[in-house]
Amino acid sequence: MTASAKTDATFASVIDPELVRKLDELCYPKSVAIIGASEQFIKWGSMLTANLIHGGFAGAVYPIHPKAKTILGRTAYPTLQACPGPVDLAFITVPKEKVLPSIDECAAVGVKNLVIVTSGFSETGAAGAELEREVVAKARAAGMRLLGPNTMGMISTRQKLCMTGSVATPLAGGISMISQSGNLGAQVMMWAEEQDVGVNKFFGSGNEADLTCTDLLAYLGQDDSTTAILAYLEGVDNGQRFLRVAHDVALRKPIVLLKSGRTDEGARAAASHTGALSGSNEIWRGAMRQAGVILVKHPMDLIDGAAGLENLPMPEGNRVCVITLGGGWGVVATDLCNEYSLTLPSLPADIIAKLDGILPSFWSRSNPVDLVGQVDPVLYSTALELAMQSPAFDAVITLGLIGSSSFAYEIAEAAHSIAPETVSDETLTQFAGIRDSFEMMFRKDIARMVKQYGKPVVNVSLDKRHNRVILPVDGGEKIVAFNTPEKAVRVLAGMTLYQWWRKQNLKRG
Missing domain, CATH: 3.40.50.261 (Succinyl-CoA synthetase domains)
Known part of the structure; x- marks a missing residue:
């Protein structure tokens, strides 16, 4: 049956x-x-x-x-x-x-x-x-x-x-x-x-x-x-x-x-x-x-x-890869995952080798994966895909990658407000366009990978412009992004525990 x-x-x-x-x-x-x-x-x-x-x-x-x-x-x-x-x-x-x-x-x-x-x-x-x-x-x-x-x-x-x-x-x-x-x-x-x-x-x-x-x-x-x-x-x-x-x-x-x-x-x-x-x-x-x-x-x-x-598939287990823009959030997320019975397995050697070729020499080489402040949506997608492909992980939490493309625009906007002659209206508009295209590029990659690999990706956003949990993606897809690590971990932990309970009870018949 x-x-x-x-x-x-x-x-x-x-x-x-x-x-x-x-x-x-x-x-x-x-x-x-x-x-x-x-x-x-x-x-x-x-x-x-x-x-x-x-x-x-x-x-x-x-x-x-x-x-x-x-x-x-x-x-x-x-x-x-x-x-x-x-x-x-x-x-x-x-x-x-x-x-x-x-x-x-x-x-x-x-x-x-x-x-x-x-x-x-x-x-x-x-x-x-x-x-x-x-x-x-x-x-x-x-x-x-x-x-x-x-x-x-x-x-x-x-x-x-x-x-x-x-x-x-x-x-x-x-x-x-x-x-x-x-x-x-x-x-x-x-x-x-x-x-x-x-x-x-x-x-x-x-x-x-x-x-x-x-x-x-x-x-x-x-x-x-x-x-x-x-x-x-x-x-x-x-x-x-x-x-x-x-x-x-x-x-x-x-x-x-x-x-x-x-x-x-x-x-x-x-x-x-x-x-x-x-x-x-x-x-x-x-x-x-x-x-x-x-x-x-x-x-x-x-x-x-x-x-x-x-909006997310159920995780098949409690093994999580955390990818973070900075070390502090990674430490916080690690504590939260342990408190909610989620585990952070060691980073497989093949992933370390591939990230060695694209990250500065001082990156963490461990889980959480600290991208050391590199604002690059192509890098984000590469790191995420390595984790999603790996049989070592059942889910991924990203910290600060969503919304990070706003950094350059916000600096340009501040300069424009202080000294308009240094950053023209046209230049500010160009920064906004780059921000939005980078952001949507990464959102689309997240949505694709969630569908392709059948694993949940739970994001924590730095974007001050939006206070939404569900973010739209071109083509009608959606991704999930919270404003704090604890919300992301709680949601993933609840889904993980439920999926484990359901599997155990179905086995018992």
């Missing part, structure tokens, strides 16, 4: 086909109603309506308002019954006292699923929890599944369904996310848009009164359009089920998880936020490692991890 067949067979035991069908309906509706739509921009009904239209949703949009004739240029309807066509998905943003009647109305017209943005339920105490149970019972009795309540919303980029409390319309891609915090999740989606990280789906799970983070994880695990999963969690109610699902999903695709409530104070904050039970952090971390989950500590680590997973 192939590895793929093994993972499919294992995963089939944890996925409910009916859940998949309902979540497909949720993610790919042909019509959406916003109950509580408004033109008052501080209200949820306005934000969601605006984001849905702004995101380019091609289906029917039905703003529901008892009095308004139009909302944001779209015809408004006093009730769901007044809508001219069927409603697949309803977003409910009315006050909590009106949620139950709204569900009755949804049931009456055959709405398939609900997203309840309204808060004031189990996160507020016993009375809110009782109301929440009534909401779920009424929705389930009518055949509807619901996301929330107390959710920031959801995104399904392939359907151009972008409905969160922030204007986030990320590029379509393979990364999906589950977040128990709406505002943190929405912020990650905004970062994804800013960094050109391709997103597939986003779920703000809210109070998880019906659809839980475990349900959503299982769904994304079988979703072929999702290549990797990000998650921000504050706690889970059924830890054993979550662990089993996470393990079986991780056999198919990587999961990057940020767990809050790691301290006593954080756990109390999580309980007051969504009512989540956090549990022992050490037990949680140990269980997640056994399940093959990549654990991170900071929100931006989710985007860094997504950039690596979406």
Whole structure:
């Protein structure tokens, strides 16, 4: 049996086909109603309506308002019954006292699923929890599944369904996310848009009164359009089920998880936020490692991890070659690699011999490969290709090579600002052109080698002009570049550990 067949067979035991069908309906509706739509921009009904239209949703949009004739240029309807066509998905943003009647109305017209943005339920105490149970019972009795309540919303980029409390319309891609915090999740989606990280789906799970983070994880695990999963969690109610699902999903695709409530104070904050039970952090971390989950500590680590997973091949082992423009960064990277269980093998004799012919006599002759400040993209590509070709290494980290072509331009620019007669406008423009052509030349070589040799190259950039993790290359390719060595090492280490775990578990069958 192939590895793929093994993972499919294992995963089939944890996925409910009916859940998949309902979540497909949720993610790919042909019509959406916003109950509580408004033109008052501080209200949820306005934000969601605006984001849905702004995101380019091609289906029917039905703003529901008892009095308004139009909302944001779209015809408004006093009730769901007044809508001219069927409603697949309803977003409910009315006050909590009106949620139950709204569900009755949804049931009456055959709405398939609900997203309840309204808060004031189990996160507020016993009375809110009782109301929440009534909401779920009424929705389930009518055949509807619901996301929330107390959710920031959801995104399904392939359907151009972008409905969160922030204007986030990320590029379509393979990364999906589950977040128990709406505002943190929405912020990650905004970062994804800013960094050109391709997103597939986003779920703000809210109070998880019906659809839980475990349900959503299982769904994304079988979703072929999702290549990797990000998650921000504050706690889970059924830890054993979550662990089993996470393990079986991780056999198919990587999961990057940020767990809050790691301290006593954080756990109390999580309980007051969504009512989540956090549990022992050490037990949680140990269980997640056994399940093959990549654990991170900071929100931006989710985007860094997504950039690596979406744009780089998995390393086959933990042997790294570090190529650095200067010695200091090489020393820092060596320490970081050792701390994160990445090894730096000795440089093979054939590579040393070849680099002896093109580097000054005082170069390091070791790993890290110190290029002693030589600003030369041809040299960079030569050194990189030697490392990529070598069976001694599974991955390469470059430090300071990306962006180094800006040095000459910046010196010329400084001279131009001080004494314009020494560096003309024309000369400055020529420097800029050389900088950009050198930079793109090296980027193209990196992209080619990653594809040719099937090994990841993780870069650390010196370029002050860009603050992006994903850098474009002529021809539509992309490379990954971080702004610090620790980010590069953390991402590579997470990918390496995950790949090792997956191989070991597939061997066990």
